[in-house]
Amino acid sequence: MTGPPLALAPAMADALARWLEGERAVRGRSAHTITAYQGDLLAFLSFLGGYHGAPALPGTLTALTQTDMRAFAGAERARGLSPRSLARRLSAVRSFLRWLSDREGFDASRALSARGPRYRRSLPRPIPVDQARAVLALAGTRHPTPWVAARDAAVLTMLYGLGLRISEALALDGEDWPFGDTLVIKGKGGRERVVPVLPVAAAAVGEYLRLAPWSPSPGAPLFRGVRGGRLAPGAVQQAMVSLRQSLGLPETATPHALRHSFATHLLAAGGDLRTIQQLLGHASLSTTQVYTGVDDAHLLAVHRAAHPRR
Structure with missing residues (x-):
């Protein structure tokens, strides 16, 4: 059982802020999307802090595995997060890990290989x-x-x-x-x-x-x-x-x-x-x-x- 979420370390908070700024300035993400991404990553990094018993650091993310990703997904599903919302959350996490691995020069393939949940995209319901x-x-x-x-x-x-x-x-x-x-x-x-x-x-x-x-x-x-x-x-x-x-x-x-x-x-x-x-x-x-x-x-x-x- 994990403990309460731990506060982000300054180095981790700085990396997250830099990634979010890149998503906004380079990729043109909307303010709504940036807010959602920030929530997704805060949930993930806070989970890791409680799961491993120490604040997540850019250096410690180099050791992430499929087991860590599956544990996070399981915890989010247990909280009642829908498969669709979880898939979006994991997508944001993967994007951040790709960016961080390029910046820090490490191999994130073990964490990135974890598969997200499957969900059926609901069809729009038009009016006749x-x-x-x-x-x-x-x-x-x-x-x-x-x-x-x-x-x-x-x-x-x-x-x-x-x-x-x-x-x-x-x-x-x-x-x-x-x-x-x-x-x-x-x-x-x-x-x-x-x-x-x-x-x-x-x-x-x-x-x-x-x-x-x-x-x-x-x-x-x-x-x-x-x-x-x-x-x-x-x-x-x-x-x-x-x-x-x-x-x-x-x-x-x-x-x-x-x-x-x-x-x-x-x-x-x-x-x-x-x-x-x-x-x-x-x-x-x-x-x-x-x-x-x-x-x-x-x-x-x-x-x-x-x-x-x-």
């Missing part, structure tokens, strides 16, 4: 086309204040029509308006992408701005809360809860599900994965490929329901 249209149509009528209702409809239209993350839509500022044929979006890790702007999306935003008590201005948020500050994601999520209850939609019908629906409906209409990857701002095609599973699931459902030999 007719339900997505119903959500957007109803959104503009749900709030008693007309400009707030128009704002909610505009934001949700941006998620479904342009495939934006909710954070990306709410990060837009006054200088981004009026929209042209395309819009430059800054996504995860500071990566920029260009997305086409559908006329219906521009019209929805224009209607919101026509009714809103504020005019768009440089440096000010495009989408505002009732007090004039930048609109919070929670307000959009709450609006979607109301819409879903009115339309009898499942709890999986969230604002982010509209982004999933954008990708899935494009794929079903003949869009290719590379284009959809660029539109969504995915760093890896493997992330986008999950939508092929959604499409396959739909095809299987249709086949089973309609095939004459069922």
